[in-house]
Amino acid sequence: MRVLTCGDSGVLVEVADLGEALALQAALDEDPVPGVAETVPAARTVLLRVAPDAPGGVRAVAEAVRRLRPRPGALPQGGEVEIDVQYDGEDLGEVAEITGMTEREVVRAHTAARWTVAFGGFAPGFGYLVGDDRRLDVPRRGESRTRVPAGSVALAGGFGGVYPRSSPGGWRLLGRTDAVVWDLDRDPPGLLVPGTRVRFREV
Secondary structure, three states: OEEEEEOOOEEEEEOOOHHHHHHHHHHHHHOOOOOEEEEEEOOOEEEEEEOOOOOOHHHHHHHHHHOOOOOOOOOOOOOEEEEEEEOOOOOHHHHHHHHOOOHHHHHHHHHHOOEEEEEEOOOOOOEEEEEOOHHHOOOOOOOOEEEEOOOEEEEEOOEEEEOOOOEEEOOEEEEEOOOOOEOOOOOOOEOOOOOOEEEEEEO
């Protein structure tokens, strides 16, 4: 773990991989560091925004983080959401071929898997989900689509996701949902915030 101060308002923690980033998030959930106003995880970093009135400022936060001992394999704790999916995606057959499963087996695997939002990115409301079924680890498409409809449920590069709005994209589409994953009138606007546990349900 490499802990860096970022001016007078942030601490950036660099780790080796996504597993360590998730374990660090879990450690911060279990043992919150005083003075941290916001935690922003990514694939191999966790940024801690430090409150202006934090005792000892960024240096105290950095020292507290260095004392943490994340447990390997631990996952951050968040709320739980269930997302209804109609599994009729354009790439369902291709995913079945890549994984060596039938389309029905892909759907069963996707709905049985336990998913956790690791971090957000790409677009407001887009959560990168990690699951516990490695059979669903499929590569991105060779060529991106110019338009992926909002609500598309997809896989790519070891992650799952739900497109919050229509946009270009190269993920493999399994199906679609009516769930609104980004709504500025909601607090918080994002449904899939880091740490959230997600279950997909076939409808």
